[in-house]
Amino acid sequence: MKMKKILALISTFTLALVTACGGGGGAAQPESPGNTETPPAQESQGETAVPELLPEEGAKLVVWESRDERAYTDAVAKEFTEKYGVEVLVEEVNPTDQLTKLGQDGPAGLAADVVVFPHDSLGKAVTSNLVMPNDFFEEKTRNNNTEAAIQGVSYDGVLYGYPRAAETYLLYYNKELVSEPPTSMEEVIEFSKTFTDKSKNRYGFMFETGNLYFAYPFLASTGGYIYGNGGTDINDIGINSEQTLQSMEVYASLREILPVKSGDITPDIKRGLFTSGDLAMDINGPWELGGYKDALGDNLGVAPIPSIGGQPAVSLSGIKAWYVNSYSQYPQAARLFADFAISKEAQLKLSALVGSVPTNNEAQEDDQIKNDEYISAFTEQFRSSVPMPSIPEMANVWSPVGAALAEIWDNNKDIKETLDKAVSQIKDLNSGGAAK
Template sequence: MKMKKVLTLAAAFTMAFSITACGGGGNTASPETPAPAPAPAETAKTDPPPADAPEFAPEEGAKLVVWESKDERAYTDEVIKAFTEKYGVEVTLEEMAPTDQLTKLSQDGPSGLAADVVIFPHDQLGRAASSNLVAPNDVFEVETIQANTESAIQGVTYNDTLYGYPRAAETYLMYYNKELIQEAPKSFEEVIEFSEGFTDNAKNKYGVMWETGNLYFTYPFLASNGGYIFGNNGTDVKDIGLNNEGAVKSMEVYQSLNKVLPVKAGDITPDIKRSLFTAGDLAIDINGPWELSAYKEALGDNLGVAPIPTIAGQPAVSLAGIKAWYVNAYTDYPKAARLFANFATNEENQLKLSSLVGSVPTNKAAQESDQIKNDPYVSAFTEQFNSSVPMPSVPQMNNVWSPVGAALTEIWDNNKDIKASLDNAVKQLQELNSGTGEAK
């Protein structure tokens, strides 16, 4: 079912279909594009029955394997236990980094050796879907769309077809040390004003820091005044907005920050930032939820979190990653796999994931829960996520990182002309997208 049709249906429904018990990274390098695979026989035979059909149940004797990261298996172990109790399906968890799963799926999916349910960065979805490696989220399509934020749905949709079952969002915000700066700056003008009196390069003390050469973290300085990667919600690769007037305006703020962060882009690494921030030598770090636990342990009550400050008068638009389950198109148990992916991402289980690892739910009801609203850290990430856009999931996204990263470094390190640098990056990206260029 195409997304436009589903959105029309979703507007007409007042209740989502539900058969669940409770009803409702970062910038990572992507694997090479897997070779196109033939459509699996199972998904080509018949359309699955509606989710509310009484006969929709796991296949008799179904057994599932799911791939999950080591860091989040505590959540999946609990989900597996509850799912097995409800549906009587045995589920085995195999640990695998999400960034490795698409490559492994492309190798082992056709031979029947891959997991039935997988997870990978959503910007890899275009390659997975165009190679027929994952099955559409068709049975629970309306329910999924109604339950989750628009940004999350956009992230797990490719060519107007919903594939993923969103379970969490991931973006970045502003961590700050209350002992060094009592209140969170509201604008980057305030950040510069504070940093001018705090930064001491000779003593390795800095008012603010982020990975200035990394598009993922620097995206707000391209997008907050109207820049974008690809048009039409990240799907029109011929419409590139990385060098438009709005992008240049935001990048002027970016370039001006170099005077209070006089460090080469290549010398700003996650380890360096972490060390400076936990030691009290960095007041503001723009970073993701993966640092939350260590920062809370190091700073305790002095740790503050807030949305990214405004850029040239506009709210900061960050890039978001959508963590989602996907059903292996070659699974022997497509019903059980769909049931698991949907069950594992309902409101209750998204809240479970958040309580265990501090993740940001994509489920709208979960975002409005007391658990999330009363957590100052997760609620701040939720606020920033709702001002974010998902990374495009088209295969051409893989071409973006290198030329844009090179342009950012030139602008930051060498004070190069913003418009000329961005124009050159876009030219390289167009060549890569057309197959006439080479990645550098």
């Protein structure tokens, strides 16, 4: 850990004084002196001042971005080029495909300089030496973004990502059916008893009961967790802890008002029921916001997830972030772009275009966010969330826990015994190296 910090610090000072070569497929190595003048401090809207980093002479960048969020990146790229004179080419690559593509194309010098992928894949990216630490802008990034965002884009104590948006889920409700959103699961049950009618395919409340991502509040709200020490200790699994059992009892009690097999609760089914008025409340993410607004208009309401076991509901969150390719020919320009693209202004631009939740502290307090009924609700829930563990062993959790949830929900299996079995399976997978 200390060696990583020392190397990152050396890299910070070195990159401020030299430019990288424009050679072939390997990571760029500093060769010739750059600007030898003492660089001025950067000052921007109250953000942490850092020495100026200059792009390499003749630098050109390739950035990978999703189709859905390209409008934001195109706008930021244009502003970046105007400021630094660095040409930026934006290529459309699905974020879930970028890590695999980076692993294939990075060593050959064919990958983008700056990429974006789900933060729970960070551990694999780091252990495969595919991304560079966020070293030069580390202090600035830490100071300007939420703690959860920083945790999500760090691995083994080292910051790698440049967080740009947060993603979690909350309670959507139909105002025509629900006058006031419930604040507790007890209130959810009380309402649903009067509304649910399985014979008419009508339900008061629904979520993907067999999906760990959406069921996490019923594991964690009373103190449970996946891996200990901020999601990094694979020897400390809290899925079957005593704290978890308390909130899982609430989970099991919801079968009374949602008498549907876990496998029959799919995104498509929920979407159809909610938009047709046959589902009063749905736990879902921001990807449904546009469609739900189109279907319900002013009748669409959003609220934090109701409390569980007397405690605020703790959801899982994902952090979208930029990462710099280890094999970039222009690591200084790439760092500059990643930092430039996560400013308060850039995150507000992204939120305006796609409805994302900023990770920047000042952006979260901006009127644009606070006055938006929907985004402010997501922001509130995000503050009660924890980022998904980013270590490679997270891949070993999804299937065993999903199977356990289905057994508890569908077959009324004993909660403690079923979760104990899931934890045993996770330990076996971890010890067998299945996460590699």
